[in-house]
Amino acid sequence: MTAATATLLLPQRERYGGQRLSEDLGRRLARADRVAREGDPLTRVLDILPRGWPVAAATRQRDAGDAAHAAWLRADPAYVRPDINGARLLAYGEALGLDEAEAGEFLRSLKPAFGDAGFPIDAPHPARWYLRLPQGAKLPQFASPETALGADLFEHLPDAADNSPEGRRWRSLLSEAQVILHNHPRNAQRVAAGRAPVNSLWFWGAGVLPDHVRSTYARICSDDEALTALGALAGARVSALPPRWSAGEGDLAVDLRRSRDLTALERDWLTPLAAELDAGRLSRIVLEFGDGEAYQLARGQRWRFWRRPLRSLQP
Template sequence: MTAATTATLLLPERERFGGQRLSEDLGRRLARADRVARTGDPLARVLDVLPRGWPVAAATRQRDARDAAHAAWLRADPAYVRPDLNGARLLSYGQALALDEAAAADFLRSLKPLFGDAGFTIDAPVPSRWYLRLPQGARLPVFATPETALGADLFEHLPDAADSSPEGRRWRSLLSEAQVTLHNHPRNAARIAAGLAPVNSLWFWGAGVLPDHVRTTYARIYSDDEALTALGALAGADAAALPPRWSAGEGDLAVDLRRARDLQALERDWLAPLAAELDAGRIGRIALDFADGEAFELARGQRWRFWRRPLRSLQP
C-alpha cells in the first residue's frame, strides 16, 4: 500500500480560534513551516469543477439515485421554521429532523399535487434529501444554502425576497403553499406529541445540472459538507463523512475541518498524529489551508530551521 504523500487540512479563518494558545510543538512547527498566501475559493483547490459552480442538488442526486443526467435539479429539503416576534427562523432541516422513509413518503404524498401542477416532480431517494426535477434551462432565483440561513431571520434568506420578477414571485408562492400544506399535515401533530420538531417548511437550494467534469488530485476527501463529498465522488475520490480523528490510508488526502473551533482538539485528533506521520517519513507534506488565505506547508526537512521562534497563537 502506498502511503499518503500529501495531507491538506481545510481550516476556518485563523481568527475563529481567537486567543487560544498553540502548544510548544505546534508553535515550533508552524514557525519553521513555509508560509504561502493563497487566493480564491479553497474548495476549488480540492476540486476542479467545469462549468464553474457548485451544483449541489445534481451532485447529491447522482450519488443518491444515479439518475441526475439530462435534467436540472433543486434540493427542496424538509425544514422546521419557528415563528417569533420579528418573523420566523430556520431552526432545523434535512437529516436533523430524523425522518424515516415512511414519514418522508407521507409528507411528499401531500406535496406532489402542488409541485406537479407547477410542472415539477418532487421525490426523496433519501428521507433527509428531497429533490425537485426541473426542465433543462429552467429560470430560477438565487437560493441561499441552509447553513447560511440556519438560525437567522427566514425573510432575509427567502428566494430573491427583493425580486419582483415572475420567477421570484413564483417560488415565494410555491414555498407559501407548501408551508400551508405541511402545517396541516397530520404527521406533524404526531411529531409534536412525540417531542419532535414539525416539518412545516421546505428549503430550496443547490440548483444546477451535472457538471461536464469534476477532477481532483486527492485520492481521499473527508468532509461533513455533502456537496464536497458528492462532487468528490463524481471525481472518483474515496469521499466520505469526516471521521473523528486521523487514520492512516492510501493516497493523497484532503480533510475538511472548516468547522473546527477548538485548537486543542484539532491538534490532538489531527495535527499531532499527522506530524508524527511526517516525522516518520510516511507523509511527505502537510498543508494547513486557512479560509482567510494564509497557508502553512510543513515538511520534514524544516526541523533544521531551529533559529525561528515558536508561534504562540494563530492570530494574524
C-alpha cells in the first residue's frame, strides 16, 4: 500500500511574524523542496467546474438536499452595531446562538418581504438562512462574512460604487429586512437577556450546484463550512478541525489557515507528522502557505545535510 500524503493549508508566512523555528523544523524546511505556487491553495484541494466557490448551493445541499434546479444565496442572521463611521458586522450565524423556534419567529416576519421580491427565504438550520433565486438570475457578489467581520458594513454592500440597479435592489432589500428585524419583539427579549440582537442579514455565497466537484484527498479537516460542504460533494470524508494530528487512512488536507502560534503548530501538527514521515507511514508532507510558498517534505531529504537550517518563516 502506498503511504499517504498530508497537506497543511497555512496562512501567509508573515502571520507568524518573527517567531523562531525549532532546530528540527528549521532543518527540515531547509532541506525540503520549495515551490512557488500561483492562485488560491483551495483550488488544489478541490477541482470545481464551473470555476467558482458556490457556498450557498453546497451548504444547502448538505442541509436540505434540495439545491438542484435553483440558484441560492445565503442570508445569514447577523448583528451589526452602528458607530460614528457607519455600522460594523460583529456576529453572524452560529455566534448568535439561535434555536429553531427563535429562527422561525424571525423568518415568519421576513418571508412576506422576500417572497414579494421573488426570493423565498427559509432556514433548514437555525444559523444558516437561504434565499432561493430563479435559475439564470443575476447573482450578486458579496463578501464572505469572515472577510467583513469587524469591518464597516457599507464597504461590503454590493455595487455601492457604481450605484447599479442590481446593487440598489439588494441594498433596498437589506434595508427593509433591517427595519423588520429592528422592530421584532424577539430582539427586545434577547437584549434584555444580555444577548446580541439579530438586526441584519448577511448576503453571501451566491451560486448553483457545480457540475462536478472532485478532490484527490480522501479526508478534509476544516472549520470552514464552505470547504467541508464542497468537500462532501467531492466524496471526501470531511470533519471539523481536530485539536491535533491523528492518524487515518488516505491522503489528508488540513485547514490551518487560522493558525498564528508557531509553537502550537509544531507541537500539535508538524512534530507528529514528521514522526509519521520518518516511520514511513506518510510519503510526503506539503505545507501550503497563503502567500504562494510551498514546502514539500519527504524522507530522502534528510541527506541534504549541507543546507543551513532556517531560523524563521519570514519571507
